[in-house]
Amino acid sequence: MTVAPAAVAGNAGTAGRILLVTGAGGGLTGGGDHLLRALVVTACAAAIAAAGLRWLRVAQREHYLPGSAWRFALRWWGSTVPVNLAGATVAVAGMVLATWWPAAALATAVVVGAGPLGLSVRGRTSPLAWTRRLRTLAAISAALAVAAVAGATVAGEGPLVAAQVALLAPLVVDVACVLSGPLERRLAGAHVARAAARLARVAPRVVAITGSYGKTSTKGYVAHLVGGAMSVVASPASFNNRAGLARAVNEHLADGTDVFVAEMGTYGPGEIAQLCSWIHPDVAVITAIGPVHLERFGSEDRIVAAKSEILTAAPCAVLVVDDPRLAALADRSPGTTRVWRVSGRDPGADVAVIEHGDGLAVAVRGEQIASAVAVEARPGNVAAAVAVALELGVAPDEVARRLPTLPTAPHRLDRSVGGGGVVVLDDTYNANPAGARAALATLERLGRDAGRRVVVTPGMVELGRLQADANAAFARAAGAVATHLVVVGWTNRRDLLRGAGTAADTPGPARTVTVRTRQQATAWVRDHLGQGDVVLYENDLPDHYP
Secondary structure: OEEEEEEEEOHHHOEEEEEEEEOOOOOOOHHHHHHHHHHHHHHHHHHHHHHHHHHHHHHHHOOOOOOHHHHHHHHHHOOOOHHHHHHHHHHHHHHHHOOOOHHHHHHHHHHHHHOOOOOOOOOOOOOOOOOHHHHHHHHHHHHHHHHHHHHHHHOOOHHHHHHHHHHOHHHHHHHHHHHHHHHHHHHHHHHHHHHHHHHHHHOOEEEEEEOOOOHHHHHHHHHHHHHOOOOEEEOOOOOOOHHHHHHHHHHHOOOOOOEEEEEOOOOOOOHHHHHHOOOOOOEEEEOOOOOOOHHHHOOHHHHHHHHHHHHOOOOEEEEEOOOHHHHHHHHOOOOOOEEEEEEOOOOOOOEEEEEEOOEEEEEEOOEEEEEEEOOOOOHHHHHHHHHHHHHOOOOHHHHHHHHHHOOOOOOOOEEEEOHHHOEEEEEOOOOOHHHHHHHHHHHHHHOOOOOOEEEEEOOOOOOHHHHHHHHHHHHHHHHHHOOEEEEEOOOOHHHHHHHHOOOOOOOOOOEEEEEOOHHHHHHHHHHHOOOOOEEEEEOOOOOOOO
């Protein structure tokens, strides 16, 4: 407490003295000051709890990768959504002013507790699920926050530190992810050991598939082509990491299984090598290299290196050599490894699947085994699956017989007819530039005689430094094909509008519509499209994206 004299001059030379009594940081004294501080700390604690739930949901959706919550916080509080940027400014200002005036931290508490606007605690498309792992993460996050605020309160800095912890709630969750990592790896190790033992006992031939895109479709094609001659189990959905593949083996690999098809994904170097240390591939497939997850890897060369870990111990490799980097990888593969060079363009490849007007023509080492195969499938992925089937001993005529009934992977250019006769192209699980171009080609082909051709998209993500230009290029290409471009959300809005011409000097031919959510986009489609119209839903983002 500080007691300061202040002279006050009055009329007729009289003078008085008053005492200005202030507490540390200004404000009321004694019990009033303590009450104010307690109120501020309590408000910030409530904000920390609300924010913690939001960022726990983001961490869960992003597979508990350290740094994910903070990265998304920058997206939400940054310039993507203008109102949230204003809120962030107020919250930071309140925290700074709390250094001198504790009550200012109430502004921080209000903003952090209510925002960022649009990111709900519960979630619409990706709801919070209170799994054992999330409960552990929540407990660690809460312990970190309580320790910081309680310690600061004892030291007399409660309001300031409480405001700081509220602002840094996503960083607290990220630190908790780091601290819980060793425990989670140890717990997962028991499931992995059980899965490795089951694989060793059942002893299926293992097909491991990776790539920047095309993994899931190729996995489905392999299971279909091989399934007529052998008992096949494929890892379900996108169970393509350590925990998911261990679960796939433990829950689905039955005695007598001849072939196990494992989709392998990676967010960084070493992950596929670790998977292959207990899932030993007999056939390793790389479908494509692209900028997917580029923001995590940093360069496409690092993506190539990470994906090529799948080849290290495999006696047979299947590589889609339409990508020059995979062609180079095929050329330098060890001499002990059998390499199938497959292509969707080169008739001279070991397996060539070439698209013609009447469908796909399939040739193996120059000999055609099928023609006019009328399926909606990327030729390179089909070529990879054919090579795997032949490597496993399926007869060429059996492969040819099953090709016309190749399955369509759900939400990957899946065609249907919706209400009112609208043709719907569901490509919502596609998030790469090559797939987006292929989807636009399909829209153009189907929509030649259509009334309206509509593209609904939030754009593509995780493309690192290429993301802005890739989305602008996609919107530019969509503008040349579609009559309407419906832009969903804020994540890529600026770049999509720039590419479409709305924010550029040269306007594109497509009319642009902006909506906040996927639900609003589908409502717009229902209200505006009818018989003879075509709509392409290109990619979808869960609601933890702005």
